[in-house]
Amino acid sequence: MSEDFKFTESLVESHRLIEEDRANEAIDNVLSHTSDRGDVSITVISHWTGSIRWGRNVASLSSDSRDVIVQIGRRLHPRTGGRGGLATTNQLDPASLKGAAELAEHYAHETNRPNGLDLDLQRPNHKSIEGDVWSDATFNRTVTENAGLIRDITTGSKSEGLLSAGYVEVIGTNITSYSRDGWQKVNRYYGEMTQAQASVTVRHPKGTGSGWAGQSSFDFARLDVPAMAKRAFDKCVQSIDAVRVEPGRYTVILEPQAAHSFFHVLLRTLNRFPQEAGGGHYTLGYDALIDRHRTKLGMRIVDERITMFHDPEHPLTGTMAEPGLEAVTYINKGVLSALATSYSYALNELLETSYIPSRGSYYVAGGDTSMEEMIESTSRGFLLTRVSAPSVVDHQSLLTTGVTRDGLWLIENGRITKAVRNFRFTESPLFMLNNLEQIGETVPVFSPVTHRRAILHSRGSGITPVVVPPIKVRDFSFTSTVDAI
Amino acid sequence: MPRRLIYILTGFLILLSGGLTTVVEGQTLFARPDTTPDFSRYTNADECVVAASRLIQADIRERELWADTAIHDPTRRTQPPPDTARNVLRVCMEKFSFADMADAPNELIMAYLLAGQGEKALEVVHMEFARLIDSGATGEVLSDRFLSTLQSVRGMVHVDMDFINDMYVLGTSYIPADSLLQTVGLHALVMTIAKDVGDSAFAWQAALNAKDAYERGEDNLPTSQELANMVKVIYVSVLDHLGRNSMMDSLAVSTESYRNAKNNIWRIVMKDSTVELPDQVGHAVTSLEGDFWYEATGFNKDGGATNYSSISPRVVPTPGRNTVVTSLQGCHTYTTRVDAGRHNGSNPGCFSRAATMKRLKRDFPEVDFIVITGTYGVVGQAPPLSEPEEADTLAKYYLSFLEMPVTLVVGKTPSIRLEEPDRRRVDLPLPALESFQADGKPVLGIGTTAIIDSEGKVVMNGGQITPRYEDDIRRLLTALRRQNSE
Numbered sequence: 001m002s003e004d005f006k007f008t009e010s011l012v013e014s015h016r017l018i019e020e021d022r023a024n025e026a027i028d029n030v031l032s033h034t035s036d037r038g039d040v041s042i043t044v045i046s047h048w049t050g051s052i053r054w055g056r057n058v059a060s061l062s063s064d065s066r067d068v069i070v071q072i073g074r075r076l077h078p079r080t081g082g083r084g085g086l087a088t089t090n091q092l093d094p095a096s097l098k099g100a101a102e103l104a105e106h107y108a109h110e111t112n113r114p115n116g117l118d119l120d121l122q123r124p125n126h127k128s129i130e131g132d133v134w135s136d137a138t139f140n141r142t143v144t145e146n147a148g149l150i151r152d153i154t155t156g157s158k159s160e161g162l163l164s165a166g167y168v169e170v171i172g173t174n175i176t177s178y179s180r181d182g183w184q185k186v187n188r189y190y191g192e193m194t195q196a197q198a199s200v201t202v203r204h205p206k207g208t209g210s211g212w213a214g215q216s217s218f219d220f221a222r223l224d225v226p227a228m229a230k231r232a233f234d235k236c237v238q239s240i241d242a243v244r245v246e247p248g249r250y251t252v253i254l255e256p257q258a259a260h261s262f263f264h265v266l267l268r269t270l271n272r273f274p275q276e277a278g279g280g281h282y283t284l285g286y287d288a289l290i291d292r293h294r295t296k297l298g299m300r301i302v303d304e305r306i307t308m309f310h311d312p313e314h315p316l317t318g319t320m321a322e323p324g325l326e327a328v329t330y331i332n333k334g335v336l337s338a339l340a341t342s343y344s345y346a347l348n349e350l351l352e353t354s355y356i357p358s359r360g361s362y363y364v365a366g367g368d369t370s371m372e373e374m375i376e377s378t379s380r381g382f383l384l385t386r387v388s389a390p391s392v393v394d395h396q397s398l399l400t401t402g403v404t405r406d407g408l409w410l411i412e413n414g415r416i417t418k419a420v421r422n423f424r425f426t427e428s429p430l431f432m433l434n435n436l437e438q439i440g441e442t443v444p445v446f447s448p449v450t451h452r453r454a455i456l457h458s459r460g461s462g463i464t465p466v467v468v469p470p471i472k473v474r475d476f477s478f479t480s481t482v483d484a485i
Numbered sequence: 486m487p488r489r490l491i492y493i494l495t496g497f498l499i500l501l502s503g504g505l506t507t508v509v510e511g512q513t514l515f516a517r518p519d520t521t522p523d524f525s526r527y528t529n530a531d532e533c534v535v536a537a538s539r540l541i542q543a544d545i546r547e548r549e550l551w552a553d554t555a556i557h558d559p560t561r562r563t564q565p566p567p568d569t570a571r572n573v574l575r576v577c578m579e580k581f582s583f584a585d586m587a588d589a590p591n592e593l594i595m596a597y598l599l600a601g602q603g604e605k606a607l608e609v610v611h612m613e614f615a616r617l618i619d620s621g622a623t624g625e626v627l628s629d630r631f632l633s634t635l636q637s638v639r640g641m642v643h644v645d646m647d648f649i650n651d652m653y654v655l656g657t658s659y660i661p662a663d664s665l666l667q668t669v670g671l672h673a674l675v676m677t678i679a680k681d682v683g684d685s686a687f688a689w690q691a692a693l694n695a696k697d698a699y700e701r702g703e704d705n706l707p708t709s710q711e712l713a714n715m716v717k718v719i720y721v722s723v724l725d726h727l728g729r730n731s732m733m734d735s736l737a738v739s740t741e742s743y744r745n746a747k748n749n750i751w752r753i754v755m756k757d758s759t760v761e762l763p764d765q766v767g768h769a770v771t772s773l774e775g776d777f778w779y780e781a782t783g784f785n786k787d788g789g790a791t792n793y794s795s796i797s798p799r800v801v802p803t804p805g806r807n808t809v810v811t812s813l814q815g816c817h818t819y820t821t822r823v824d825a826g827r828h829n830g831s832n833p834g835c836f837s838r839a840a841t842m843k844r845l846k847r848d849f850p851e852v853d854f855i856v857i858t859g860t861y862g863v864v865g866q867a868p869p870l871s872e873p874e875e876a877d878t879l880a881k882y883y884l885s886f887l888e889m890p891v892t893l894v895v896g897k898t899p900s901i902r903l904e905e906p907d908r909r910r911v912d913l914p915l916p917a918l919e920s921f922q923a924d925g926k927p928v929l930g931i932g933t934t935a936i937i938d939s940e941g942k943v944v945m946n947g948g949q950i951t952p953r954y955e956d957d958i959r960r961l962l963t964a965l966r967r968q969n970s971e
Contacts, residue, residue, distance in 0.1 A: 124868055276909075290903065290911045291911075292903075292909065292911065294907070295907070297906045297907055298905070298906045298907070337906065338906075343866070344866075347863050347866070347868075347869070348863055349909050349910065350908055350910065351862045351863065351869045351910050352869075353868045353869075
């Protein structure tokens with residue numbers, strides 16, 4: 001067994017992530033087997049996930065997963081657009097690194113067919129802003145600590161005669177990269193992030209009630225798992241023996257998690273190119289004079305109390321670095337003020353090199369109305385915990401359908417009076433946000449990293465912190481009742 | 486031993502040891518690589534048809550790879566389906582019943598044709614039309630259905646020309662004689678199919694039939710103006726085919742007689758209409774204007790440019806020389822890669838045009854080729870360039886990399902900015918294109934081509950300098966060469 005293989009082994013025993021020096025050592029090792037010709041990019045990604053999951057009050061999984069990925073990209077004719085070679089290894093010993101470097105070199109030679117003009121027409125380096133998304137509180141969480149949390153929750157649900165399920169997950173990642181382009185310009189980068197996320201679902205054994213709560217943040221200290229679990233318990237208990245109410249248009253208070261589902265539908269469509277291609281809901285119409293579709297940029301599209309932005313440096317919406325990622329305000333006091341663009345779009349349509357990358361993270365500025373005030377000021381309406389599987393059925397109006405879940409209550413004369421069976425809703429976030437009655441204080445909502453690859457391959461968009469206020473809207477359309485709890 | 490040789494030998498050994506069988510067995514029904522049919526995995530006729538279709542698609546992909554720069558071959562697009570696909574159906578026809586496919590008659594007809602069973606294909610046509618007649622379909626419905634069937638099997642013509650012949654005879658019985666559009670359409674379609682396979686005698690006869698049918702039924706044009714025009718357009722294409730030699734002969738005499746010949750055909754077709762021949766043939770052009778000029782200064786044996794230099798503006802088209810002028814807009818712009826000019830669907834791209842220009846320059850070295858284009862502000866992924874920088878870059882791209890054997894005229898494209906917050910740049914028409922006129926109208930549109938004779942008169946405008954129009958351009962340049970020599 002070689003010395004370096006021992007290192008990999010000891011990594012499993014004691015290191016959750018490899019350190020920057022060790023990653024740079026691996027990069028230098030690869031470079032020593034790479035010729036000076038063409039361009040090269042080497043990325044060392046170290047990833048760790050600690051996860052505990054449970055179902056029906058019994059822990060089902062306690063995992064500790066860690067991996068190192070070394071990606072080597074080579075192109076011999078970067079100026080002429082020739083394809084390149086890519087090789088990947090998760091071993092850090094010299095023999096493996098040498099093998100991977102040679103493989104990338106071999107692939108680059110195999111695909112080495114210059115198919116373009118030798119011109120200095122590369123895109124410029126874009127600055128990228130990075131938030132502080134590292135937390136020792138997250139990274140230092142131990143299995144024992146997490147298990148303790150789970151034990152308390154499962155014990156509590158057992159004693160109440162309820163069933164609980166969920167997970168607590170902590171993630172750490174660092175990325176060390178080196179790139180050298182065809183003009184020998186070298187870029188080095190090091191970034192690190194953590195993510196903590198927890199979800200608790202509590203259900204009545206007879207399937208008559210259900211409650212849910214979830215939180216996510218880069219910092220575990222910002223998660224209050226016991227309080228979260230209590231909220232899920234309470235919602236479950238309070239939603240037992242729900243009654244049926246006739247569907248129709250009602251005033252609805254959407255808790256932040258429910259509001260997030262609708263804002264997220266909005267966010268996904270905030271891209272400029274499709275709107276100007278003529279098929280979007282922000283398309284104003286075709287202007288024959290300029291032979292282009294005009295958009296609603298600069299026009300009010302929702303209530304003026306709505307401001308939606310993202311700042312990668314904001315303490316609550318921080319993300320890792322990504323080329324071109326800067327702060328953007330999509331909707332400013334109800335006015336559509338920016339749409340995401342690609343570099344190609346910005347260059348060709350605006351003759352600019354700065355662009356607005358699309359992202360999954362956002363912040364909706366809130367008001368100062370409390371949930372209690374919202375309930376007290378409602379003569380007849382509903383309080384909605386969250387929605388399930390919202391899907392857009394009409395892309396022109398953004399009409400979205402889905403079902404309510406994990407707690408829906410009737411409000412009568414300023415008081416919550418009874419739990420209600422779930423509804424199917426068919427509503428557009430655009431209509432909804434034009435029927436805004438009240439807006440509450442913003443809070444971070446559950447926006448988990450659902451796939452490890454999201455972090456490994458897309459940096460900034462990998463973690464998507466979201467901050468949303470609760471909102472009260474009128475004439476929200478429930479179209480039918482559903483039997484699911 | 487060189488690594489490549491090791492791979493070749495290893496591959497050879499795998500083949501010899503039967504290793505390939507494992508690969509084929511591991512292949513799913515609908516997965517690539519799809520060039521090796523695996524009959525053992527097909528369980529019914531549908532799967533065979535899917536497999537054959539996959540093999541044909543793979544063959545088309547293979548043929549279209551770099552096809553835009555291949556030596557010109559007018560029949561390239563109608564090459565016969567690959568033997569592998571035909572073999573799949575031959576074998577499958579012996580193993581499975583294709584009767585279940587009766588509800589998809591067109592697919593069934595194609596399957597029979599591929600399997601070399603044209604007589605069965607014809608039976609399906611008979612059965613299908615008997616069914617249609619039983620269900621009460623008459624006249625126009627039958628005609629449309631018949632023509633669409635014929636159109637759909639057009640790609641099979643190399644397989645069984647007898648079938649096309651039978652269909653032609655059959656068509657005359659299904660299509661009512663008083664339906665002028667469908668009758669002329671049938672003859673014209675058969676003429677096109679025969680041209681595709683290079684059967685000029687068959688094509689000539691079909692064209693004559695179309696001409697006779699039109700002239701017999703001319704007083705019975707459809708009442709709808711749109712349909713009547715459609716018949717006339719088909720008739721023009723037939724006359725064009727029949728009169729091609731005489732037209733070229735007239736051009737060899739002079740551009741004026743060529744214009745008169747075209748006008749005569751136009752008058753025959755349009756008869757009482759006052760609409761003028763909608764082109765500028767025979768009219769003198771103004772001189773080209775541009776802001777940046779470059780010229781290829783040497784040519785290789787394939788007609789490509791070997792060198793180029795920046796030049797001062799000069800009088801173009803040059804009196805006394807035949808000239809082909811083409812505008813290139815969008816062949817490289819609106820892309821983020823300057824090398825994205827390869828054939829892509831309906832856009833022939835820069836590679837295809839350059840290859841056509843080189844072939845024409847090789848065969849007509851006495852002809853001047855001019856490319857006119859405009860600055861756009863952006864080339865490739867680089868930050869925006871100044872106009873002189875962009876013009877230099879375009880010259881390098883067109884004349885050095887693509888080796889276009891041309892004089893390149895680059896005009897500055899004016900543009901406006903939309904108001905905030907839109908800020909999009911909107912291009913205005915290129916002045917260099919707008920000012921290049923004949924008969925008071927611009928000669929060139931975006932991406933189109935014009936041929937100017939040695940007296941500075943338009944011989945052709947419209948079309949593109951691509952393989953699709955290469956034959957037409959070549960014929961015209963040959964006639965002009967004869968005109969000059971006489």
